[in-house]
Amino acid sequence: MSAALARRGEPEPNLVEGEFAFTAGDFRRIAELLYEQAGISLTETKATLVYSRLAKRLRGLGLQSFADYCALIASPEGADEQANMLNALTTNVTRFFREPHHFDHLRDQVLAPRLDALRAGGRMRLWSAACSTGQEPYSMALTVLSLLPEAPNLDIKILATDIDSKVVAQAREGRYAADLVEPIPGDFRNRWMERDPSNARQWRVGEAARSLVTFKELNLIGAWPVKGPFDAIFCRNVVIYFDEPTQETIWSRFAPLLGAQGRLYIGHSERVTGPATVGYASDGLTVYRRAGGLR
Ligand SMILES: C[S@@+](CC[C@H](N)C(=O)[O-])C[C@H]1O[C@@H](n2cnc3c(N)ncnc32)[C@H](O)[C@@H]1O
Incomplete structure (x- = not known):
């Protein structure tokens, strides 16, 4: 659907409402990179989680939208940010003597x-x-x-x-x-x-x-x-x-x-x-x- 909208020149709707525009296309690019780099498999049900964990990164970097963030991580200058993205998206819950x-x-x-x-x-x-x-x-x-x-x-x-x-x-x-x-x-x-x-x-x-x-x-x-x-x-x-x-x-x-x-x-x-x-x-x-x- 997002590709069809893009072809018609219409803006893609946001997956999550908030400070930054975050479309299904942005989610897909982030999910693909995370899968490629860490094996972590995310479906769109995790869109809110991805948004909330990465919004801080966008703010810190002074970016306006997830499209800008995706462009950064895809660029050679974005190599360090890929590691920050990965750290932000891993779930680290643990405790002493768990199980x-x-x-x-x-x-x-x-x-x-x-x-x-x-x-x-x-x-x-x-x-x-x-x-x-x-x-x-x-x-x-x-x-x-x-x-x-x-x-x-x-x-x-x-x-x-x-x-x-x-x-x-x-x-x-x-x-x-x-x-x-x-x-x-x-x-x-x-x-x-x-x-x-x-x-x-x-x-x-x-x-x-x-x-x-x-x-x-x-x-x-x-x-x-x-x-x-x-x-x-x-x-x-x-x-x-x-x-x-x-x-x-x-x-x-x-x-x-x-x-x-x-x-x-x-x-x-x-x-x-x-x-x-x-x-x-x-x-x-x-x-x-x-x-x-x-x-
Ligand atoms: C929920 S914690 C589990 C910690 C601990 N094993 C436990 O059971 O309490 C999951 C951990 O897996 C790590 N992780 C995720 N993908 C990984 C990968 N591809 N290689 C190594 N560690 C990974 C995360 O960074 C996170 O610290």
């Missing part, structure tokens, strides 16, 4: 059977593949420390990655407002978290937990410069933003990176689907292990 049964499973099924081996110099690698502001990988680190307080001196490493450069920087800092640390069990908080001396209403993840985690930017639909095998991969509450073929590709790429006893933890509303299913066996609620015979 707590995964951390119990990690402790009981992945860590506990390996304690002696790890104390004797064995290797353990964990990956939080969409780490947002860091609560997920730090919850993994606190789980490790609860069984192995000496973990910083052992060969245990947690890789934490996300496409959004802003959240990765925040996560690396490891500073959280008091209300955000509430889900952390009291004994973990007392032992492994520190009150920020410069701000009484803020906590910082202690050095022991921070030393276990390495943060990096990584796009799940791009190359993965990571070294497996992993004992656990947490990829939770991110593939829901992808279409099915993209999800299936990601599941297929994780399987060969898991060790023989490796586990994949996914979000509560996600399922492993497609050809990759033969590579996994269910190991509890939204937990998978490598099925024999892959590799």
Whole structure:
């Protein structure tokens, strides 16, 4: 319809009423770029969300309309703004010990059977593949420390990655407002978290937990410069933003990176689907292990 209107020289109607003109054509251009760059699939039902998240960018840049914004991000001068757009459109909701049964499973099924081996110099690698502001990988680190307080001196490493450069920087800092640390069990908080001396209403993840985690930017639909095998991969509450073929590709790429006893933890509303299913066996609620015979 928008193409027909454009052919007749009529202005396209706005998808969302507001300060800036925002047409279906503008939405489509933004959605296409987001899909191409991050795999995130948006339908027009998300138009209001896109408008509200990007209106701030338009204001900051002094632009008059989304058409101007689309022209900017399509131009060579707009390369930096593409990254800002991506950061603005990702949904970063997370919390410490979200879906707590995964951390119990990690402790009981992945860590506990390996304690002696790890104390004797064995290797353990964990990956939080969409780490947002860091609560997920730090919850993994606190789980490790609860069984192995000496973990910083052992060969245990947690890789934490996300496409959004802003959240990765925040996560690396490891500073959280008091209300955000509430889900952390009291004994973990007392032992492994520190009150920020410069701000009484803020906590910082202690050095022991921070030393276990390495943060990096990584796009799940791009190359993965990571070294497996992993004992656990947490990829939770991110593939829901992808279409099915993209999800299936990601599941297929994780399987060969898991060790023989490796586990994949996914979000509560996600399922492993497609050809990759033969590579996994269910190991509890939204937990998978490598099925024999892959590799
Ligand atoms: C809703 S948060 C989930 C955080 C955490 N895993 C959890 O379950 O609490 C989704 C995260 O996925 C990230 N993300 C979206 N697309 C991505 C991509 N293509 N590659 C890597 N991370 C991506 C977002 O930046 C965001 O931080």
